Amino acid sequence: MKKNYLLTPGPTPLPPQVCEALAKPIIHHRTPQFQAILKEAVEGLKYVFQTKSEVFILSSSGTGAMEAAVANLLTSGDSAIIIEGGKFGERWTELCQAYGIKSEVIKVAWGKVFNIDELKDRLKSGQTKAVFATLCETSTGVDFDIKAIAQAVKNSAAVLVVDAISGLGVVDLKTDEWGVDVVVSGSQKGLMLPPGLGFISVSSEKAWKLINQSRSPRYYFDLRLAKKAWEQTDTPFTTSVSLVVALNAALKMVKDEGLENVFKRCGKLAQGVRMAAKALGLKLFADEGCSSRAITAVNVPAGVDGEKLVKTMRDVYGITIAGGQAELKGKAFRIASMGYLHEFDIILALSCLEKVLHQMGYKFELGSGLKAAQEVFLIEN
Amino acid sequence: MKKNYLLTPGPTPLPPQVCEALAKPIIHHRTPQFQAILKEAVEGLKYVFQTKSEVFILSSSGTGAMEAAVANLLTSGDSAIIIEGGKFGERWTELCQAYGIKSEVIKVAWGKVFNIDELKDRLKSGQTKAVFATLCETSTGVDFDIKAIAQAVKNSAAVLVVDAISGLGVVDLKTDEWGVDVVVSGSQKGLMLPPGLGFISVSSEKAWKLINQSRSPRYYFDLRLAKKAWEQTDTPFTTSVSLVVALNAALKMVKDEGLENVFKRCGKLAQGVRMAAKALGLKLFADEGCSSRAITAVNVPAGVDGEKLVKTMRDVYGITIAGGQAELKGKAFRIASMGYLHEFDIILALSCLEKVLHQMGYKFELGSGLKAAQEVFLIEN
Numbered sequence: 001m002k003k004n005y006l007l008t009p010g011p012t013p014l015p016p017q018v019c020e021a022l023a024k025p026i027i028h029h030r031t032p033q034f035q036a037i038l039k040e041a042v043e044g045l046k047y048v049f050q051t052k053s054e055v056f057i058l059s060s061s062g063t064g065a066m067e068a069a070v071a072n073l074l075t076s077g078d079s080a081i082i083i084e085g086g087k088f089g090e091r092w093t094e095l096c097q098a099y100g101i102k103s104e105v106i107k108v109a110w111g112k113v114f115n116i117d118e119l120k121d122r123l124k125s126g127q128t129k130a131v132f133a134t135l136c137e138t139s140t141g142v143d144f145d146i147k148a149i150a151q152a153v154k155n156s157a158a159v160l161v162v163d164a165i166s167g168l169g170v171v172d173l174k175t176d177e178w179g180v181d182v183v184v185s186g187s188q189k190g191l192m193l194p195p196g197l198g199f200i201s202v203s204s205e206k207a208w209k210l211i212n213q214s215r216s217p218r219y220y221f222d223l224r225l226a227k228k229a230w231e232q233t234d235t236p237f238t239t240s241v242s243l244v245v246a247l248n249a250a251l252k253m254v255k256d257e258g259l260e261n262v263f264k265r266c267g268k269l270a271q272g273v274r275m276a277a278k279a280l281g282l283k284l285f286a287d288e289g290c291s292s293r294a295i296t297a298v299n300v301p302a303g304v305d306g307e308k309l310v311k312t313m314r315d316v317y318g319i320t321i322a323g324g325q326a327e328l329k330g331k332a333f334r335i336a337s338m339g340y341l342h343e344f345d346i347i348l349a350l351s352c353l354e355k356v357l358h359q360m361g362y363k364f365e366l367g368s369g370l371k372a373a374q375e376v377f378l379i380e381n
Numbered sequence: 382m383k384k385n386y387l388l389t390p391g392p393t394p395l396p397p398q399v400c401e402a403l404a405k406p407i408i409h410h411r412t413p414q415f416q417a418i419l420k421e422a423v424e425g426l427k428y429v430f431q432t433k434s435e436v437f438i439l440s441s442s443g444t445g446a447m448e449a450a451v452a453n454l455l456t457s458g459d460s461a462i463i464i465e466g467g468k469f470g471e472r473w474t475e476l477c478q479a480y481g482i483k484s485e486v487i488k489v490a491w492g493k494v495f496n497i498d499e500l501k502d503r504l505k506s507g508q509t510k511a512v513f514a515t516l517c518e519t520s521t522g523v524d525f526d527i528k529a530i531a532q533a534v535k536n537s538a539a540v541l542v543v544d545a546i547s548g549l550g551v552v553d554l555k556t557d558e559w560g561v562d563v564v565v566s567g568s569q570k571g572l573m574l575p576p577g578l579g580f581i582s583v584s585s586e587k588a589w590k591l592i593n594q595s596r597s598p599r600y601y602f603d604l605r606l607a608k609k610a611w612e613q614t615d616t617p618f619t620t621s622v623s624l625v626v627a628l629n630a631a632l633k634m635v636k637d638e639g640l641e642n643v644f645k646r647c648g649k650l651a652q653g654v655r656m657a658a659k660a661l662g663l664k665l666f667a668d669e670g671c672s673s674r675a676i677t678a679v680n681v682p683a684g685v686d687g688e689k690l691v692k693t694m695r696d697v698y699g700i701t702i703a704g705g706q707a708e709l710k711g712k713a714f715r716i717a718s719m720g721y722l723h724e725f726d727i728i729l730a731l732s733c734l735e736k737v738l739h740q741m742g743y744k745f746e747l748g749s750g751l752k753a754a755q756e757v758f759l760i761e762n
Binding site for chain 2: 071100220237
């Protein structure tokens with residue numbers, strides 16, 4: 001018998017409520033019945049996005065929502081600053097390149113704390129139309145200080161665009177309070193759904209002005225069309241009906257738990273993973289000052305084949321965690337702490353990690369990782 | 382008690398096998414387990430697309446796949462011909478406009494047979510890079526003769542791009558045999574899935590040459606990235622895992638029935654709707670020579686409120702058919718004959734149609750529509 005458990009940073013496991021919603025008979029998208037569902041979904045998203053402005057639902061993965069941000073805000077030749085500290089920061093750079101944007105890339109060493117001063121310096125030119133940042137960099141397990149970034153950008157002419165695909169509903173992001181102009185996200189992380197929905201909030205007049213000015217070609221992701229359709233509680237193109245129905249089931253769970261409590265739960269799970277890793281004598285990839293609530297990257301110890309470790313956990317024992325991406329391939333593994341995950345899921349994953357590390361000849365005291373996590377999970381609040 | 386039945390031209394009803402697949406626990410998309418699923422899906426799609434070339438799965442609705450075709454094949458300033466005979470033909474025109482394409486639009490009167498000579502004439506200039514056509518125009522219930530169009534385009538330098546969103550797996554489209562360069566489709570019509578997947582096949586060197594030449598900005602829909610990823614049995618961005626799993630369940634059903642049999646079944650259902658409408662004294666919107674196998678548009682008779690008819694069927698009796706779109710709003714209703722629909726579903730929808738027409742004061746012999754459909758369905762083959 002093999003049981004499967006998913007602890008990857010997207011997709012995250014589906015709650016039974018979501019599975020049930022997905023299995024429902026489908027309804028037509030241009031009916032009052034579906035309009036009511038769509039309205040509820042957008043209201044729920046506003047709660048999670050912490051904005052009073054509209055959030056648009058796109059039938060795409062998160063990258064589609066990222067492209068929507070670039071294509072709608074900027075025109076070839078415009079200048080942008082990209083804060084790039086991992087594979088997903090690089091995605092902003094690639095997108096801007098595809099659209100002919102003059103990009104100034106601020107390279108942040110992977111796993112290190114971002115120094116806000118470089119951003120402040122670069123913004124002085126006054127030429128920047130948009131700053132692209134990442135809430136949680138999934139490839140390195142780093143959370144960025146969006147509040148500080150927003151403060152720096154607010155005093156400039158630029159808009160701030162945040163990729164919150166991994167971070168949304170896991171890491172606090174006070175869109176309106178901090179003045180984040182545009183936030184993009186996806187369905188398969190904190191929102192506990194299959195991949196297939198992208199979300200984008202537009203929360204400032206400054207951003208709408210750019211959207212109306214942009215001459216980049218766009219149609220499917222055109223936010224002007226999305227805005228116009230939304231005036232009739234509609235989407236410009238057929239939306240992913242089943243995923244939207246399931247989104248409401250997931251949003252209800254988030255509301256019932258309360259956003260603040262979700263943040264706390266995820267933070268504690270990540271803390272459990274970090275403490276366990278340390279107790280096992282493993283090194284965390286990200287610096288303490290920027291380690292993520294959503295995902296923890298752990299360095300593979302010397303003498304252990306990192307790819308084999310992840311494969312064995314998955315193919316022999318059914319526990320799927322993520323390996324390292326790009327320059328971290330084989331050098332790190334990553335355990336998620338977001339979405340429909342609970343402390344006992346983390347314990348279960350850690351027990352498998354201990355078992356396979358032991359089998360691979362790594363020396364440590366069996367159970368010491370579990371003990372460290374147990375201690376974290378005992379602490380109230 | 383109210384039971385709900387869906388007879389709209391997308392979404393079409395979900396078979397239980399698809400609902401079950403959607404409700405399964407999710408797996409990670411970058412695993413050998415999912416790669417096997419993805420491979421099976423692409424193989425199944427090739428069968429339905431009738432091509433030996435690759436078919437790419439996009440996480441988007443069909444319109445996203447249409448945009449992928451335009452953005453990948455053409456650059457601002459390029460010339461294209463659009464065969465436009467309804468709302469979805471117009472979508473090609475709008476897309477080309479968004480991308481700065483010089484479009485020659487061949488306007489086909491809604492519901493009328495397309496005259497191939499105008500296309501042949503226009504192709505003589507030799508300037509056309511692409512011809513955009515529609516297999517089944519959902520807004521009017523018209524099937525286009527793609528075989529004849531392909532023959533005309535084949536002798537030119539242009540590529541032929543066919544929107545088969547509604548038509549695929551319903552209306553015969555011999556991609557390779559007829560030489561159709563690019564075909565786009567979606568998941569929520571003949572393929573019996575929720576909306577959320579787009580498909581695009583590229584079946585000629587001519588098309589790949591244009592794709593490699595195009596300077597239109599693109600990233601999420603970039604087929605060069607899709608092709609490169611597919612070399613590793615991967616997608617460039619997170620794919621809609623659950624929908625792809627369900628796609629295999631649906632493709633298995635299509636294979637088990639056999640594509641030819643599916644065509645026959647849908648054709649007979651459409652014939653049943655047409656004969657019933659005639660027996661009820663109603664006029665079909667589309668001319669006989671081009672009436673669709675996938676959907677039938679019927680003119681609302683004088684004295685009947687078309688919007689109220691559709692609403693009553695849906696909100697009082699639970700039978701959802703489609704109203705008229707754009708210039709046909711209130712003037713026509715549309716009944717689908719594709720996907721997971723069977724002759725008894727059509728009978729059921731017609732019985733509701735008769736009932737509501739009767740209640741609305743339209744004069745006809747009760748049961749005469751049902752009788753006409755029954756007669757069609759009695760005929761073998």
